[in-house]
Structures are given as C-alpha cells and as structure tokens.
Amino acid sequence: MNFISNEIENYCINNSKDINPLLKKLERETQLKVLRPRMLSGELQGKFLELVVKMSNAKNILEIGTYTGYSAICMASAMPDNGILHTIDINAELESMANKYFKLAMLDHKIDMHIGNALDIIPTLDINFDLVFMDADKHNYSNYYDIIIDKLPSGAWILVDNVLWSGKVLDLNNNKDKETIAIHEFNNKITNDSRVDNMLLPLRDGVMMIHKK
Numbered sequence: 001m002n003f004i005s006n007e008i009e010n011y012c013i014n015n016s017k018d019i020n021p022l023l024k025k026l027e028r029e030t031q032l033k034v035l036r037p038r039m040l041s042g043e044l045q046g047k048f049l050e051l052v053v054k055m056s057n058a059k060n061i062l063e064i065g066t067y068t069g070y071s072a073i074c075m076a077s078a079m080p081d082n083g084i085l086h087t088i089d090i091n092a093e094l095e096s097m098a099n100k101y102f103k104l105a106m107l108d109h110k111i112d113m114h115i116g117n118a119l120d121i122i123p124t125l126d127i128n129f130d131l132v133f134m135d136a137d138k139h140n141y142s143n144y145y146d147i148i149i150d151k152l153p154s155g156a157w158i159l160v161d162n163v164l165w166s167g168k169v170l171d172l173n174n175n176k177d178k179e180t181i182a183i184h185e186f187n188n189k190i191t192n193d194s195r196v197d198n199m200l201l202p203l204r205d206g207v208m209m210i211h212k213k
Contacts, residue, residue: 003164003202012044019046020077023070026101030068034094039067041135041161045204046074049133049159053078056157058130063087064118064144065136065161069098075133076107085111086125088118090136119143128153135161139182142189149195149212156212158196163187164206 002009023046031037041049053061053075059082063072066089076085089095092115102108114121118136122144129152134144141160148158162183168175169184190198190210197211 002204003167003206009044013047016044016047019043019050020073020105022101022105023073026068026070026073029097030070033097034068039135041071041074042204045161045207046070048203048207049074050078052157052159053131056131058157059083060127060129060131061085062122062125062127062129062132062148064122064132064134065089066094066098066113067135068094069101071133071135072098072111073101073105073107075131076102076110077105079110081110083110086114086127087111088114088116088121088136090115090117119147122147128156130156132156132158133161134158138162138165138179141182141186145186145189149193152212154212158208158210158212160186160190160208160210162205163200163208164202166205 027040030040049071059080061075061079063085066072066087072085072087079085095113095115098113102111119140132148134141165180165183168180169187172180172184187200187208190196190208195213197213199209201207201209
C-alpha cells in the first residue's frame with residue numbers, strides 16, 4: 001500500500017533524479033512473470049535506497065529479501081567499485097532472473113546472491129556491514145534484527161520495509177494475523193532499544209530507519 005496519492009508520488013518522481021533505466025525493464029518483466037509484483041521496491045523507494053547508500057558511504061551491504069533484484073541494483077549502483085552487497089532470498093526460482101539483471105546492469109561484480117534461509121546464512125557472513133536492508137518475511141523481522149545488531153559497528157544503518165503493513169498496524173483489534181502482530185511488536189522493539197536511534201518514515205508502505213549508536 002502507498003500512503004500518498006499517485007499524483008503526489010508521480011510529482012516526487014518527476015522532481016527526483018532518474019534511476020537506472022534498466023529498472024523499468026525489470027519492473028515490467030516482474031509484473032508479467034512473477035507473483036505479487038507489488039513487492040517490488042519501485043522508483044521512489046529505489047532512489048531513496050540509492051541516496052542512503054551514498055550518504056552513508058556504505059561499502060558492505062546486507063540485503064535480506066532479494067525478490068527480482070530491483071532494490072539490490074539501486075543500492076549496488078551507489079556503492080564504490082570495491083564494495084560488496086550480499087543479498088539473500090529463500091526462493092531459488094528468482095535467482096536466474098535477478099542474476100540476469102545484475103549482469104545487464106554491469107553490477108554483478110558487486111553483488112553476491114545467496115539462496116536459502118537468511119537465519120542460517122547470516123551467521124556465516126563474517127563481515128562488518130555498514131548498511132542492512134530488510135524486506136523479507138515479516139514475522140522474522142525481530143529474529144533478523146537480533147542476529148545482526150551486535151555484529152554491526154557503531155554508525156551502521158538498518159532500513160526495514162513494510163513496517164506500516166498497509167495500515168493494519170493501526171487496528172490490531174481487527175488485524176490479528178501473525179505478520180501484523182510481528183511488525184507492530186518489531187516497531188515497538190526498535191523504538192525501545194537504547195542501542196539505536198530510529199525514525200519510521202511513511203514512505204511507500206513504511207520504512208524504519210535505524211542508526212546504531
């Protein structure tokens with residue numbers, strides 16, 4: 001769900017620098033061939049991710065939830081040539097499509113894709129990540145956070161997508177599904193964690209920005 005009108009979103013896009021034109025082709029192919037294409041980050045959020053990478057000077061990035069590779073391309077394009085983005089997805093069927101676009105974008109040398117359960121893969125990555133982007137199974141957000149927060153250096157950033165969950169977090173009496181409850185609990189957990197500073201942005205479906213102190 002988008003919490004701004006299409007007119008406002010288009011105005012914002014028209015008054016932002018363009019992102020990689022290859023992403024429009026990726027978006028079209030995703031809509032034609034992949035289930036739940038609304039999971040794609042989209043142009044406005046993609047530009048946001050790109051600028052966060054530039055502002056943070058991130059060289060080591062962890063992405064939890066690759067999908068078809070849109071957000072990975074946005075972030076990797078803003079990294080220096082010696083930077084590496086590790087992206088994890090549990091769906092092996094999406095691997096070939098994502099890797100195809102990584103190569104077309106000439107960013108495959110910066111992106112290392114892992115297929116499998118992120119909770120199993122993350123502990124094997126002995127890397128001090130500058131930036132983490134979480135956009136995977138919502139009921140595991142707190143679990144992902146718990147296994148990465150102590151491994152991050154001071155000054156690192158975590159961005160978490162879909163933390164408004166189409167507005168369902170506002171009405172827990174009528175939305176008792178495990179995803180809504182997990183996201184609400186995650187949002188409260190971050191706000192009450194003294195190790196970090198945070199802000200929840202109403203961008204697209206909500207993005208939690210977390211800065212480790």
